Amino acid sequence: ADVTWKMTAAIGEGSFFYQNFMERFAKNVDVVTNGRVEIKPFGAGVLAPAFKAYEAVQDGIVEAGHSTPSYLVNQDPTNAIFASFPGGMSGEATLHWLYEGGGEKMLQEFRAKEMGLHTMVVGVGTSEIMAHSNVKIETVDDLKGVKYRTSGAFAAVLKEKFGGVPTVVPGNEIYTLLQRKGVDAIEWSTPGANISEGFHEVAPYIIMPGVHQPSFVWEVFVKQDTWKEMPDDLKALVSAAAKLTTYESFTYFGDKDIKAMQDLRKTKVQFVNMKPKDSEAIRAAGRNWAQEQADKMAKDGKDRMQKVLSDYLAYQAAWSENSGYLVRDSKD
Amino acid sequence: MRPVISMIDRMADFFAFLGKVAILLLIASMLYEVLARYLLNAPTLWAFDISYMLNGSIFLLGAAFALKEDAHVRIDFLSQLFPRRTQQWINGLLYLLVLLPIFVAFSWVSSSKAYKAFLTQEVESVSPWAPLVWPFYGLIALGLIAFSFQFLSEGLKFVLGLSHPGEGAQKELDDETGIANTVMGDSDK
């Protein structure tokens, strides 16, 4: 290979996400560049801790990293807009915004300016399951006092707007604590990823739709110098491999999700759809949260978040007003 | 040389004192969380971060002390066959020429990470509590610096023949035996 990148993940080797994103990207790069670029993927914790992928690339420990802007929200809430947030767009609309609406370009500017990284979107997700729950949640009133394993923007919204009790639970304790009712509800991931965790075995309700995390976005990043050193033809090929991986992994997710939902339907677990007006209340609260963060940033003289948010919300509004012509294969 | 050694050893004792306080704080904060979560139905936002930060602090505040007490597991059934002085030289040289530089490098890295976290006011990445990380990073750096100094002290002790690798472990057994003997002794009253 002309170029070899060690790439560190924010997820464990062998996990569903790892196979769908990391390994698929490494394989696509190999195929598209005809072996001229080699990506060596490493699971979280092998070369760098899960939440330190960005830093590991900046420090020059590895050439490339794969992670999600979600992990940078505490440092800069602008990341929440790129990563998707409560009230954000569906995975389908997110794909359009990123690739056709200039979203990926804005993310690339942001990473280049603030972190000295060149980034490519690698992985856009479907909606998550809003909760595996021991209590039935149909309205926002039902969220009051619920001990809910979640984090990020939804944790803030849940606590401040709806009187829920966001709780931190380490990944490998979620199942046990849910089972023993140490927490009332948990959110984890998409149906396809959740089903193998077995949460439906221990909690009687699945709460939908996943407005708390309507989609999610992952990215592969390298130092700008690393990127500049690469021959131009390889840059184009690697970028193409990134886009290919995003599209392939998206449909793979969707396919697995629908099959998982089919399988879940055969179990004792009960599906609960939140009332549309209550789902809408959560989405509105999420957008308010984003606006508040943007206001705070603007007050400190940083107007990037407001620019990204305005662009995002405008794209979302146009999508929701005008997508009525689309055939949706849902029952209602 | 000896004043240097004894100064370093006193520093280890001081950090150990802080480490012992951290153990008690860990028990107290986790108990508080249990009460808050199960009795008051109001889990804290901070217990998760505080508990791992305290555990990390116990580890690093105790690192130099554990080294001073020679509490690290050694597998010495083979090396015990070497002459006493040889064992001391092997360990002394490894401490001074290999482990000391390694931990000086780690001290440097951890200090610069702590300093950078302080400058950028970096917060914990996924915690809803989002605490500043520099105090914890700073503690890690301090612990590693003390640990480096302790390698200097212990390495010198071995090379100068003032102590012997593995005898700390023996001392530990004697301590335990002593304590157990007291327990036994009580039975006579």
Add this chain to the structure above:
Amino acid sequence: MSLMPLYMFGLLFVLVFAGLPVSFALITTAVGFGWLMFGDVVFLQLYGALLHTASNYLLAAIPLFIFMGAVLERSGIAKRLFWALQLWMGRMPGGLALSTIAMCAIFAAASGVVGAVEIVVGLMAIPAMTKAGYKNDLIAGTICAGGSLGTIIPPSVIVVVYASIAQLSIGTLFAASIIPGLLMVAFFVLYILVRSILKPEDAPVIKIEDNDMPIGEKLKTTALALFPPLILIVLVLGSLLAGAASATEAAAVGAAGTLVLAASFKELNLEMLKGTLIVTLKITAMIMLIVTGGTMFTSIFAVHGGGSMVRDMVGVIGFGDAGVIIFFLLVVFVAGFILDWVSIVLIFIPIFTPVINATSIDPVWFAMMVLVVIQTSYLTPPMAPSIFYLRAIAPKSMTYGHMYKGVLPFVVAQGLVLLVIILFPETTTWLPSLLVGL
């Protein structure tokens, strides 16, 4: 294929056998081989491993479980318990040895690390058994085997470390290890009983002075002795298995509980608390440093292609899942001759886990097999912590020969437990599944 991963083990063993502490040997090897790959950036890279270990929430249970055990050792709880057990079991064949095993089992269930408990128990049991005319090898084997129960009977620090590495639930692993733990006790008891009945001269029945103690008083003594450990077992395991606390929280409840118990027996004082804190600090720093070194070692091992080397070896061996299990268990068993348990878990579990996840082997079942095999490392020389502890307290008349001969039947007993687990996976999966379900 690069042989780098093998050279790493080479350097590791040279350093370990030169008498350098295991954690330092792991760190030195990682830095050396990491340098070949990363140059001086290796320190930045390995600092990540250190930070990762220092900020692991699950590992916060370690100092708490150690603290619990340290308070128990220093209170009179041990002495009263041993006495009460003798009252009931003393007159059975091999009664003193049985009391010793029972005592160790109860202590194992009430604390996370047992190591030093062996000394507390040994100091009481060795003179008693010697006086009664027990054979030296039976005494040695009983004490060492009893001391090893702490790893398999929950709560146990090794399970905490294992769970954090293999990404398994601590609660599930604790639940899974209850039956293997009880089986282990049963097999130990069986061996002692059979031997004492077949060869009464190896374990003569003793005359207990308090045989005539009125039954009421006997019950009162027993209740008073059993109450504290039982309370702790209920507090910690109960809140973990039936209740709701996470392992770290349960450990904190247990730590506070032991303090309250010690205080209620008026055995808590500043000196004792200080001693407890010192031991906790030292052992925590020691274990955490091995975890750090192990994390560093496996990280560099992976960079040099260690993972694919292991997968290739597994492929070469063949025999599917059974081949994988047998190969991995053999590795752990052999490693147990020369490494301590923390290092074994730290070095091998990250290597095994991706392979296991890629097969249809139940990771909890596999974890239990590994834990049982690791338990043998306590007894198998040359690196046999149980025998080291025993050496420190044994009378001159008890030789290494007695000790090695004495632990052998107990290692066989551990092997039988392993066999039962392999043949009947339900022994490890049934209890966790019982706690599951609506």
